[in-house]
Amino acid sequence: MALVLTEEQSMLRDSARGLISDKAPVSHLRQLRDAKDATGFSRELWKTFAEMGFSGLLVPEEFGGSDLGCVEAGVVMEEIGRNLMPSPFLSTSVLAASALSRGGSAAQKSEHLPGIADGSLLASLAIDEGTKHRPLMTRMQVVRSGNGFRLAGDKAFVIDGHTAGLLIVAARTAGAAGERDGLTLFLVDPKAKGIDVERTAMVDSHNAARIKFDNVEVNADSVLGDVDQGGVLLEGVLNIGRGAVASEMVGVAEEVFGRTVNYLRERRQFGKAIGEFQALQHRAAQLYIEIEITRATVLKALQTLDANFEHAAAAVAVAKARAGSTATLAVQEGVQMHGGMGMTDQFDIGFFMKRARVCQEMFGDSNFHADQLARMKGY
């Protein structure tokens, strides 16, 4: 498979780019932030996303989706990254849709997937518990209760958790923290008794939630996949999320880079464009090279997820690690090369820096994925 977008994928990119840059440029995020908007994204725009078929992109056709792949999801994520568009696309259309279509029973799929495809259902994954992403360290307690289960514990960094109509919760039904066996995924109604959702506005003006589960009762039908065997499903879904976030970071990095290179051409000091100074030229060239190389790894990871899902872990680790470090470099160089202007709130560059920091942390930072790769390679 050629490591370039197909014609259809390029067309999808063009249509996503047209819509997002038109309806949700960075000023859109700024308005939502300044208005302290309770939702944090535009529900109207989400409706348009659904109408254009984006929200059901990974949903099988029989449930109203378009049954496309991770490369296509990545194409949309990159445009989201370019414009810093806040939307439930990642939480609902990428993660929840993947979890349900990969792990759901026929009944679970037909109950939830059509709502994801038509934009009426928002859903979030509740995984993280500690300060860093360590899915195998999940400790949330589950006790069997009659025909069902009771969940107790706290989840953090639940992306878009404040608006979710469905939570997919990772909890430990057996084994000890650190083990893959013994994890189970549950579908939980956030309105269930014992759930407390605290919206946490984040540094990037996007949304997450801290969710407390105080002996929340769920029935046996709410298990997604098999009891104790959710680790493999979770890891697969997380890998899709990692590929998607890596794509978003490529979008962030490339947009910051484009704006910065323009600034180097326009900004004049000492009687010439600052882009004439070799110190800046070489740094710009290095950043360009990092971005191009990272773009190749991200497309490789997404293609591998589509073509050879069970063997995509290494490619995903490489892509997420590279995307994290590249986006971090891009936003730092972006602020530095914009000088004092880069430090102002009025200028957009800071928004990219904040988003890059959040994306770096999401589903494992560069260090996490370097460690994963070392483990896979046995050293």
Added chain:
Amino acid sequence: MSDLEQFRRETRLWLEANCPPEMRRPMTSEEDTFWGGRNTTFSSEPQRVWFERMRDKGWTVPHWPKEFGGGGLDPEQTKIVRQEMAALGARQPLTSFGISMLGPALLKYGTDAQKKEHLPRIAAGLIRWCQGYSEPNAGSDLASLQTRAESDGDDFIINGQKIWTSYANYADWIFCLVRTDPAAKKHDGISFILFDMASNGVSTKPILLISGRSPFCETFFDDVRVPKANVVGTINRGWDVAKYLLQHERAMISGMGERGVGRPLGQIAADSVGTDEHGRLEDPILRGQIAAFEIDEAALACAAERAVDLAKAGEGHPAFSSAMKYYGTELNKRRYEILMSAGGIDALEWESERSKGGARPRAWLRTKANSIEGGTSEVMLGIVAKRILDLPGA
């Protein structure tokens, strides 16, 4: 099964049947590389067998036309041959500047007669080439070169000196940049010319490097007579040919960063520094450096694959080889810093049999030239800034 899948299957079967087991092991010494040439010898029987089988199939240059000794394969098929060779761990049967540098330039700029004369001999490993580019006063500023070619009837008379000529002392022919119009602006008076290193007036002198080896020479031309018919491209337009060839040279050098040294770095390090009860390297910082390196190594391989696919789709940038050259060479230097660190005091031995004559430290020192030869890292970044990013005044 699609045609390409069928081709992949046949390729795999052929390679498995024809590549001797000895030629599937990682190269460990310089003798493992076969360069071809008039005075060549094979270092082993399997090396000869492997080379001859590949030559007869046209796969020393699978992508060249069959009439010039190539395999006549299209880019997709060529990629498959490379992938299947890599999967098997098969060595390159023939390493040659004729293949990696001169060939592409001849295919684009050569006359029919030049192609017919030189390409089949390159493909068959009969002639070993060297590159006469750099001079003592023309390094990064290559276009200021001063080696002169003066017209004398149908010939040029060449006088001057080249430096850093790789393996000039073993080469049969040279592709050389010479100044044919000293009055013109520096880029406009250069010609690209081919001649036999056995010509009267050519002499070479190896340069001892920090590795204790001499892969480069000084090369001297004292009234060397060369037919004008040996100019490739137009007289005084040699810079176009030179730049085109440099793109291929840079792609070749960047490939050094991609190529593993056989065993994975993590395992090499585990053997020398040891592991803890979880099987992790005892030195956690070295472990992190290796993981970060392997991420970038995998990333470079993806970028190389994508560069080929972009070029095929007509979307590649001709200066991207400079980006790859920069990244690949810096990466290769990192690889050897890690290897030296992992090797500890064992990697410091310079002469012992145990250390194969100091193979690792010598290779480590050799890599320091990677970011200098073929255009320094700084020159590469300047090219990216100017030609790709279009920054002002670059």
